Amino acid sequence: MKKEVLLAIFLGAVLGGALVVLARYHQELVSLGQKQWQRWHQAPAQPTLPPTPKATSPTPAAKEKSLPLELISPADGAVVNKSPVLIKGKTQPGATVVIIGDEDEVILVADDQGNFKTNFKLTGGANDIEMTAYGPQGTEKKIVFTVTYSTAKF
Numbered sequence: 001m002k003k004e005v006l007l008a009i010f011l012g013a014v015l016g017g018a019l020v021v022l023a024r025y026h027q028e029l030v031s032l033g034q035k036q037w038q039r040w041h042q043a044p045a046q047p048t049l050p051p052t053p054k055a056t057s058p059t060p061a062a063k064e065k066s067l068p069l070e071l072i073s074p075a076d077g078a079v080v081n082k083s084p085v086l087i088k089g090k091t092q093p094g095a096t097v098v099i100i101g102d103e104d105e106v107i108l109v110a111d112d113q114g115n116f117k118t119n120f121k122l123t124g125g126a127n128d129i130e131m132t133a134y135g136p137q138g139t140e141k142k143i144v145f146t147v148t149y150s151t152a153k154f
Helices: 002-041 060-064
Strands: 069-073 078-080 085-091 096-100 105-109 115-120 125-134 140-149
Touching (some): 085 096, 096 115
Antiparallel strands (some): 085 115, 096 105, 125 140
């Protein structure tokens, strides 16, 4: 019976790691696959000189496309006395959110208003948690925060 449990833990860890890598590199893999497909199915082009690059400055609209990511609770530096802790946040609607800590990993999708929440397991002591949101246009935003889990009485 121990072999089955160890095998299940190992397979779960491998699958979880694969999902995190897939979530991180999904957009890059899709665009790389599309470029390769187009290259294979295009007729050979006549050689031409590359166009002269034009100098452009960033537009205000480009700056506005920054992906929002906000940690609502718990606050950075919070001390809690229970695990799992409820992590709540807000980002762009439909964005994929990956939360990674010492004890837990979670992948979720923000709802139609951009809200997300999950119960997240903590280890005893300080937990550095990395929360990254990935938008559909390839944008991403990361927040790193610390939550301390202690059962000591204050």
